Amino acid sequence: MALNSFLIALALVVLVQGASFGQDERVRYDNYSVYKVKFETSEQRSLLKKLVEDREKFRLWQEAQDELHLMISPSAFDELETVIRKTNSSAKLFISNVQELIDLEEEANIKATRDGSFGWTKYNSLAEIYAWLDEILVAYPVITESFILGQSYEGRTIRGIKISYKSNNPGVFIESNIHAREWVTSATATWLINEFLTSTDEFVRDLAQNHDWYIVPVLNVDGFAYSHEKDRMWRKTRQPSDISSCVGVDPNRNYDSHWMENDGASSDPCAEDYGGPNPFSEPEVQALADFVSSNKEKINVLLAFHSYSQLLLSPYGHTKEEFPPNFDDMMEVAKAYGDAVESLPYGTVYRYGSSAGILYPASGSTIDWAYNEQGVEISYTIEFRDTGRYGFILPPVHIIPNAEEALVGIVALLDKCEELGYLELK
Numbered sequence: 553m554a555l556n557s558f559l560i561a562l563a564l565v566v567l568v569q570g571a572s573f574g575q576d577e578r579v580r581y582d583n584y585s586v587y588k589v590k591f592e593t594s595e596q597r598s599l600l601k602k603l604v605e606d607r608e609k610f611r612l613w614q615e616a617q618d619e620l621h622l623m624i625s626p627s628a629f630d631e632l633e634t635v636i637r638k639t640n641s642s643a644k645l646f647i648s649n650v651q652e653l654i655d656l657e658e659e660a661n662i663k664a665t666r667d668g669s670f671g672w673t674k675y676n677s678l679a680e681i682y683a684w685l686d687e688i689l690v691a692y693p694v695i696t697e698s699f700i701l702g703q704s705y706e707g708r709t710i711r712g713i714k715i716s717y718k719s720n721n722p723g724v725f726i727e728s729n730i731h732a733r734e735w736v737t738s739a740t741a742t743w744l745i746n747e748f749l750t751s752t753d754e755f756v757r758d759l760a761q762n763h764d765w766y767i768v769p770v771l772n773v774d775g776f777a778y779s780h781e782k783d784r785m786w787r788k789t790r791q792p793s794d795i796s797s798c799v800g801v802d803p804n805r806n807y808d809s810h811w812m813e814n815d816g817a818s819s820d821p822c823a824e825d826y827g828g829p830n831p832f833s834e835p836e837v838q839a840l841a842d843f844v845s846s847n848k849e850k851i852n853v854l855l856a857f858h859s860y861s862q863l864l865l866s867p868y869g870h871t872k873e874e875f876p877p878n879f880d881d882m883m884e885v886a887k888a889y890g891d892a893v894e895s896l897p898y899g900t901v902y903r904y905g906s907s908a909g910i911l912y913p914a915s916g917s918t919i920d921w922a923y924n925e926q927g928v929e930i931s932y933t934i935e936f937r938d939t940g941r942y943g944f945i946l947p948p949v950h951i952i953p954n955a956e957e958a959l960v961g962i963v964a965l966l967d968k969c970e971e972l973g974y975l976e977l978k
């Protein structure tokens with residue numbers, strides 16, 4: 553009897569959690585595949601987007617003007633096929649088993665951890681990143697300074713590092729890993745910190761020494777920890793909702809600037825782009841905003857690191873009907889970044905434009921808030937590698953090439969900013 557009720561309880565737990573939870577309580581994505589779906593009309597788009605309302609079967613990975621990247625569960629293939637046929641759109645498989653990529657990544661991480669704890673041949677955990685930051689701060693006490701943005705919902709500390717070789721430098725703020733699963737962003741941010749402190753290359757030295765750097769390697773610390781420990785595909789924060797059993801807010805929709813306008817965010821707590829119950833509902837977002845607003849006279853340029861798609865996105869995110877006053881300058885700056893990246897032997901191509909113009913309306917993002925509300929006139933989202941072959945699960949061999957691209961891109965971007973007069977002290 554006791555055993556019976558135990559088995560029933562066990563069966564219930566399995567049912568409630570779904571088949572995707574394995575024994576180690578990580579969400580598994582066995583035989584989940586990712587398709588690029590091309591469409592032409594907005595009717596096709598909305599029919600396709602309706603699919604992701606069923607989060608058990610469909611998850612949106614990426615969205616562009618004429619293309620959606622959909623992750624689908626093994627049981628959802630027929631449904632996808634039906635909608636593809638009905639909407640006359642076309643789908644191309646580019647990842648056949650998401651779990652396989654996650655397992656390969658995990659193996660590489662474990663192997664690299666055995667050879668030493670921190671580095672750029674693997675993806676580091678939050679604890680590893682913070683331990684490394686402490687080492688850096690001890691090794692470079694004059695040039696570096698630790699700062700704390702605040703505490704996350706779950707009580708983790710959100711840390712940043714300031715690098716300053718001299719006074720009266722223009723300031724560059726880098727926000728990284730606001731989206732939990734975009735691991736290459738914090739890997740790139742830490743690599744840049746290391747280069748700024750250790751490189752002997754003349755152009756890196758100039759870059760490092762002639763700007764003040766404010767770098768937050770992981771903003772969404774709770775989501776990041778969760779993506780390492782439980783669900784590799786987690787995007788949002790980890791604060792529960794009052795009105796739903798779904799957890800988390802899209803922090804890049806939670807800033808108080810044109811919040812929730814123009815379908816630029818969802819009001820559904822279960823959606824990946826949920827804007828939150830109110831602007832700044834997320835402590836991580838509020839913490840970043842407090843820091844930037846109290847240091848805004850020192851910040852000339854703000855860069856928000858994301859992945860993936862290889863894009864440079866300027867404001868506005870909330871509307872494609874209007875463009876910011878210095879849009880032409882921002883496009884010149886973006887072109888400089890893209891040209892510099894493309895000139896490397898890798899030949900990687902970045903496209904650029906305004907967020908709403910070349911992607912989709914996204915309101916309440918970091919860069920729009922910094923630009924609209926804080927007067928940071930050069931404010932960019934950079935979507936790193938790749939364009940979908942691996943998506944968020946970019947193999948660690950890409951970390952250094954991606955970071956090198958970011959470095960030469962940022963050099964060119966700041967040169968252009970200087971030329972256009974954006975690096976004057978405020």
Ligand code: 0X9
Nearest residue numbers: 804858859865869907914917933
């Ligand atoms: O949707 C987002 O938040 C960003 N793309 S991601 O795949 N990394 O989630 C793009 C945001 C760009 N839009 C604005 N900054 N407004």
Ligand code: ZN
Nearest residue numbers: 809810813870
């Ligand atoms: Zn508005």
Ligand code: ZN
Nearest residue numbers: 731734858859
């Ligand atoms: Zn992102």
